[in-house]
Structure formats: structure tokens, C-alpha cells
Amino acid sequence: MISSNSLHKSNIVFVFRDKNPNLPENSELTALFQGERGRGAQMVDDPFMRMKILDVPQMKIQVALEGNRLRVEDLEARAPEDSIIIEEGVRIFKDLFLNRQVTFEGFGFNFEIYYQHSDVIRIGDLFNNISSQPLEIGEGLMDFGWQWTTADKNGFKTDGYFLKITAPLEFVIHHNAHFKLREIPEVKEFKKLFESSYQKTHIVAESLKL
Numbered sequence: 743m744i745s746s747n748s749l750h751k752s753n754i755v756f757v758f759r760d761k762n763p764n765l766p767e768n769s770e771l772t773a774l775f776q777g778e779r780g781r782g783a784q785m786v787d788d789p790f791m792r793m794k795i796l797d798v799p800q801m802k803i804q805v806a807l808e809g810n811r812l813r814v815e816d817l818e819a820r821a822p823e824d825s826i827i828i829e830e831g832v833r834i835f836k837d838l839f840l841n842r843q844v845t846f847e848g849f850g851f852n853f854e855i856y857y858q859h860s861d862v863i864r865i866g867d868l869f870n871n872i873s874s875q876p877l878e879i880g881e882g883l884m885d886f887g888w889q890w891t892t893a894d895k896n897g898f899k900t901d902g903y904f905l906k907i908t909a910p911l912e913f914v915i916h917h918n919a920h921f922k923l924r925e926i927p928e929v930k931e932f933k934k935l936f937e938s939s940y941q942k943t944h945i946v947a948e949s950l951k952l
Contacts, residue, residue: 743860744947750914751854752822753815754831754936757920759845761810766838771796771805774834803827805834812838822937832929850920851939855947862910863952887913898922901939903946913952917943 768787775783775798786795794807797817803826804815814831839846865886887906893899902918919939927935 744857745860746858747944747947748856749819749821749853749940750856751815751852751916752819752825752827752940753813753852754827755814755850755852756812756831756835756839756926757847757849758810758812758839759847764842764844765792765794765807766842768794770838771807774805774837775801801826801830803830822933822940825936828933828936829929832926832932835926846924846926848920848922848924849926850918851936852919853917853940853943854914855917855943856908856912856914857947859911859913859952861952863907863913865907865910868907868952901942905950907952913947913950915943915947917946 768785771794772780772783772785774780774796779800780798782799784797786793786797788794792809796805798805802816802818802820804813804817806813806815812835814827814834816825816827820826865883869883869886885906885908887904889902889904891900891902893901898921900920902920904916905913907913917939919935919942921935926932
């Protein structure tokens with residue numbers, strides 16, 4: 743039984759069909775946050791990796807252009823109902839790409855959540871259930887995990903999960919929820935999708951037979 747959980751990471755990612763889209767200039771990124779909101783912001787531009795990263799400490803978010811993806815990260819890992827990355831993410835997307843000739847292909851959410859379990863998770867037994875070569879006497883299993891992906895019947899949404907048991911009483915789930923949409927939803931609906939995807943991570947965690 744799960745006794746507690748802790749959100750360590752959350753972000754929203756906008757994906758473009760073009761593998762090499764016309765990326766905004768550095769000045770466009772730094773102009774996203776004016777005045778006090780942008781105080782202390784730092785910009786990193788790596789042309790070799792085709793990556794631009796803007797850290798905004800006053801807002802506790804990070805904006806990253808990674809090839810054909812725009813990522814907005816909540817550096818404080820706030821709970822979805824308190825997070826600002828949906829509102830800011832939609833604004834940033836529109837400011838940077840609304841007037842650019844790029845094809846929007848979809849968006850996704852990523853959550854990384856640590857769970858405390860009330861009972862010892864016997865990773866050796868779990869490993870032995872799927873391995874034809876069980877652990878030898880004296881051989882220790884440091885961690886254990888697996889991943890899986892589900893899709894709805896229309897292919898509109900996929901959910902990818904990576905589970906790792908990190909301690910006898912702890913495991914972590916990384917959940918990627920991806921939506922194939924050609925248009926950005928309204929902020930209110932966007933937040934509902936964000937919050938429901940977060941809650942689905944908990945439902946999956948509770949369903950695990952550990």
C-alpha cells in the first residue's frame with residue numbers, strides 16, 4: 743500500500759512535425775519575460791545540439807527549444823492545481839510560434855513521482871518471476887524496473903510509463919502522456935488534461951502489485 747508520494751518533475755512539451763523548424767532568435771526568448779518576472783534569467787544557446795534553454799528563476803520555470811520540441815519545465819515541481827506551466831506554456835507557444843510557418847503535431851505532459859510503500863518491496867522475487875536465471879546467493883539486485891505504453895483505440899492519446907523500484911520501500915514512476923492534436927486547447931481544458939494525466943499516474947501506482 744502506498745503511504746505517501748512526492749512530485750519531483752513536471753513539464754509540458756509541444757511537438758512540431760518539422761524536424762528542423764525555424765527556431766526563434768535568442769532575443770525572442772529573452773523577451774518572453776519582462777521586468778521583475780525576467781530578473782536573473784539566464785540564456786544558454788548550443789548550436790551544435792540545436793538547443794536553447796532559458797532559466798527564469800523569478801517564475802521558477804525553464805523554457806527549452808530542443809530540435810522540434812518546445813518544453814516548459816516547472817523547476818519547483820508544484821502540484822498541478824498550483825502550477826503555472828499551462829498558462830505560461832500556452833502564452834510562450836503563441837508568442838514564439840503562432841506567426842511562424844511550423845506544423846504543430848501534438849503536445850505531452852511528463853511527470854516524475856516518487857512513492858513511499860508501507861510494505862517492503864521484494865525486488866528479488868519480482869526479478870526472479872521474469873528471469874530464467876535467478877539471482878545467485880550473495881548477489882545483490884540494486885534496482886529493478888520496467889516500462890510499458892498504452893494507447894486509446896483512436897490513437898489520440900498514448901501513455902508511457904517507466905517504473906523503477908529505487909529502495910525497499912520506494913519506487914518512482916515517470917509518466918509521459920502524449921496527445922495527437924493539431925490545435926492547442928483552451929487553457930481551461932488544457933489544465934483539465936494536465937491534472938487528469940497527473941491523477942492517472944496515481945491510479946496506476948495504486949494498481950501495482952508490489
